[in-house]
Amino acid sequence: MTDTLRLYSYWRSSAAYRVRIGLALKGLPYETVPVHLVRDGGEQHRPEFHDANPQELVPVLQHGNRLYRQSLAILEYLDETWPDTPLLPSLARDRARVRALAQIVACDIHPLNNLRVLQFFENEWNAPAPEREQWVRHWITLGFDALEASLDDNPATGEFCEGDVPTLADCCLVPQAYNARRFGVDTARWPTIARIDKACLALPAFDAARPERQPDCPESQRG
Template identity: 70%
Template sequence: MTEQLRLYTYWRSSAAYRVRIGLNLKDLRYETVPVHLLRDGGEQHTPHFRDASPQGLVPVLKHGNRMLRQSVAILEYLDETWPAPPLLPATSRDRQRVRAIAQAVACDVHPLNNLRVMRYFEHTWHVPQPERDEWVRHWIVDGFRAIESMLNDHPSTGRYCDGDTPTIADCCLIPQVYNARRFGVAVEGFPTIARIEQACLALPAFDNARPERQPDCPAPQ
């Protein structure tokens, strides 16, 4: 019997979005525990949540009594604990490529435009909103140019980032595409990324993980 899974998440967190996709692809039931990153200065800074995440970051996945942190590490944990369907390819060469694409998002693009960076720009350096938004767009476009090159015309690229089965690379890429659209990046300028996004979002596992489908997503005004 699977021990209870509890995901500490925020509806618009792209890192949490990655893990929601992975859980859905594995068809794993989990309880959602919203952590509002903006309310009252951010619930991630409360002592209670810091016990779960010393970095004060979402997501955290609680599996039984274990607290699992860092989205890509959580995805690999899911794949090792519940191997079917796999989130990594069968060969070491293809696994390396999938991890490289995932890390291009998770290590190189996302950290430059996450909430902590934007708040530091706003509250410490008093950078105006238009300049902050341009910073975000610049680094997303820079990263997407590289990722598009990694995907375009590569023999391992199929319907998804690697072949015809979603992998950890897709789990990381699709939330970053959501962020790109949110900040006005013309994703259609990256045709392979845009095509893979459409293929992924046609799957219930990706569609149900969308930010607007989460229970803590604010009602439209």
């Protein structure tokens, strides 16, 4: 048994990206274990990874001899175990706001647009690519409309989603903005989201967590 942190990750997974940001904000060193979600039908479906997570999804965090699943649960675990550089504010009411903002992304945008959903449309319903892309853009747009409305008229919003230090909400916003760009959605439509995304990406911790900085990012995508 060791207390090393190991993150089962895929460079482009936005759920893994959230946890990478949290680890980097707390300055916790960790080892990346790449799980290629596409190659050979997806390494997440191999028996050895299924044992680590029967959901066959990344991320999974290993700490000592225990495995932690689900990105938001992992981020809360990091926050409780290493309370320095907190990812949540101190008041219950503010924590509730941050968690709700995070969950707009983590419950109501991302799971709808996940790889396995798009594979279902392609393989089970023979949905053509333009329909699949319309679907992705639809949920990003609906979710970002609500996220923007929750941010832009609320005095609690500061340089970041809640005040002037990054929180769990920013750990979710930035990867979702990355996904939006990937699917051709221009985040300029949501000025507060775009502003916060930019402020986050200017920080070293967010920069280190970017997909293009990961060891499993293909050379051609490092741009």
